[in-house]
Amino acid sequence: MNFLTVDLAMAAVEEPSAKRQKIEEKPEDSAEDVSNGKEEEVEKKKPSGIPLICGSMNWDLMGREKSRVNTKPRKVEPAWTPQIISALSEVRVTDIIAGPCAAHSFFITDKGKLFGLGRNESGQLGLGNTIRQDGAIEIPFFVDKKVIGAAVGRGHSIVLTEEDGAYGMGENDMGQLGIGTNVGKGATVTTPKPVQLQQKVKNAACGFDFTLFVTSKGFLYSAGSSESGQLGINDNGEYIEGRKLFYTAHAVPTRVHSFFTKDPRTKEVTRVPNVLIRYVSAGQHHCLAISENDELYTWGFNGHGRLGHRTTENELIPMRVLHFRPGDKNSSVKIAKCSYGGCFAVNNLGNLYCWGQNQINRLECPYPIPVEDLYGWNVNDIGPGKNHHVVAADFSSIAFGKATTGELGMGHTVKSSSRPDKMHGVDGLKMIQCGAGAAHTLLLAADDDDESKEILKKLDVNDD
Template identity: 35%
Template sequence: MSSSKRKAGDVSAKKAKKNKKNGRSKDDDLSDFEDEFKSDVDGDVSDVGSLADEQELESELGPDDGLRVQGPDHVGRLLLCGATNWDLYNRKQAPKGCKNTAVKNIYTPHRFGPLDHVRIRAVASGCSAAHSVIITEDYKVYTLGRNEKGQLGTGDTEMRSQPYFLESMKDMNVVNASCGRNHTLLLTDRGTVYAMGDNKMGQCGVGNSNPNIMSPTRIRYRGPPIVKVVCGGDFSMILDLKGNLHSFGDPEYGQLGHNSSGEYFVTATKLTRAPEKAPKQVTTWIEKTKDHVTPVEVADIVDIACGTNHTVVLDSRRRVFTWGFGGYGRLGHAEPKDEMIPRLVKFFETQGKGIKAVYCGSQFSIAVSEYKMAYLFGKTKNTGDVNMYPKPIQDLSGWSVRSLGAGTTSVVIAADNSTIAFGASPCFGELGHGEMRKSTSVPMEVKALDGVYIEQVAMGQAHTLFIARDSTPEEKERVEQIPVYTP
């Protein structure tokens, strides 16, 4: 695929400049796109995500060389459980203009009526999200849920309880997606990324910080095709074909991995943060001991997960790196310090755990090994102990984890022929155990899904989406026995 690549070295090769304006100096730790596209932080309100820019990015795609990013190879039926009053849940009071304040919780998995006739290839949400993306067998996109910042791509800010077909993406094949608190990333089979929703902190990566991106807009990225997208609360991570990681959005706790929280003084007393408005490559990786910090060479990244304010990645040598907000041990370094640069988790080095996948909830992380073990670090309940370093989840020992979804305090897992869920109160039905057992601190099989093979799980703050396999007459018959939820 022809594309003009921007190397991380180009940035560091430039002399560090200081922009002095109104008596303040702004550190040039911003993206290399900053100089090229002056933002509203510097007083320039030009919309760099204009149509001309879109056309320029499109032309850079070059001729179609047949290279395609592969989506999931499974398809099945969509199931849903948990809180479905999207505007209301996880809030103490209803927002202004919220018409329906009735609690609508589904306590066991249901088929989703509006899309029950459609076969689904992928589902996406996020541990900070109250919205979801549903990708059909033929790679078309539906969005659903909260929409206060335009994150559904509808062009307005009205909540959708019925799935919304994303007409603007109908000519593209969307293979995957991810949801942040109020923004969404879509990945196409040509390795391009489209973003929509809240962009105050640059989390849509379109090169500016216009508050809302109301319809899918190509991100400001030039480089190898993107193969994976992941959203944190107000930041984003993208992984390119060569295993390089790029990040953008809110750098508050160092979660972007650029050795900065983005803070600078606007006046002598007012501190603010400069967002990263376009993708910037993460180039430095370290190992820390009590006395030394040693650079680590990372060849390529193979998996990424983001919590609300932290990031976990896995490289091709099965090493785990974490950074961002360090509270409650979610980084796994046995100390609650924030990390501004990707730091090696020593636990997995010394134990030789053969990690194959990483996942994040809001304030915790999970690493799954090829030896049928899962390790949890961080906080999964509002009271009681926290795991300051990775600890094995004994009840999951021996299960082969295929897919895992993590929310605010809940975890749902597709493993072998079962679905397992656990999470501390408050829960809203996202575990699927029924109204009599809304929460459980011990992993338990979801009885309502006995005999149902779950291909994929995705969790939002307090809702869960499943893809149930229906490729044989027996599987189809079993799925048909699941009740239907129609909003």
């Protein structure tokens, strides 16, 4: 990997056959100076709908060869096609939260209430215990708060509230909750605790053992393990103790100050000034961020080329993905999310791109390529997972990848699909959002017309 050093005053890049080049970073270039403390404008009212689920409900066993839990795993038939979640059928849901590393999920209602289900062995649901939650239940801790967002990782969660900031719960062995404390291996937090950030958090993303936070001013912070550079602070935190290799844990969120771009011809690296972030996403050990200028940055672990920089070398700082060019309607990024081992992005024309390892015809690519099977579709949302992915396009839900427990939503006869295909049972429904977790899929269906209501009436109800 090319060694990149970032200082408060300058940054430099060194390549095997090139001279060291210095990059000036002037204090007046700081994004903090140009933000003027401006808070994000009030968002428009979010559309709401009916949440659906398909895939495995064996939360303790998903993604494992053997169970490692303190409750007896249950064995139930998977939902082979999308089903209505009974506990949420009488509320209006505005957000569904799933993640490629997670076997638990959250739902946010139009009243700001938070519901959760799934694996809970580390207290990641914030229920004050470590008992598995088979059906959706409202999280009591947030009953008197207005929830505006959430994120889920392997064994930890972040919940964003309107009144008093962000909260973390679940695994905290690497300080990934950002609550200011961590006590090493086995550390868990079963009751939500405040994240140590004084600014309001508008967006968060959880990876395997780290977390990203975006404040209302557009500043990016990170906490947790820095093993592959996923914190974006130009340090992977390696240190040796007793002949063993360890990695530094950052229990307090650290500001990511600098963002860079590399000239594809000369390989010269320069700092991009005044970058403010509007959205972040996290995979296993890699990250992406979209700036308010619609620039796309990626960093962290780069196995299989999942960062999209045409290399497989890890990046310790956010580096711009050159394929997407702000202001160009053909290549300006609208949506981008991390899968477990790669990334997906949608441009302003609604075309879908992918890179890294993403289960499309078993192709691995270190730079963005179009998903040609979806040419002509207008992609509304994407839900990248680990072994399977889901796409909401026009009035269809499309899935592809490996699946043995119904997560593709195509019936019990379809175990995998290397090419995108429709979930025929919900064809004709417009999906507001979609998400892919460990061996399960979530969909948020619009029900604002008679035709949609008729389709929903024909679906089974999951009454766990």
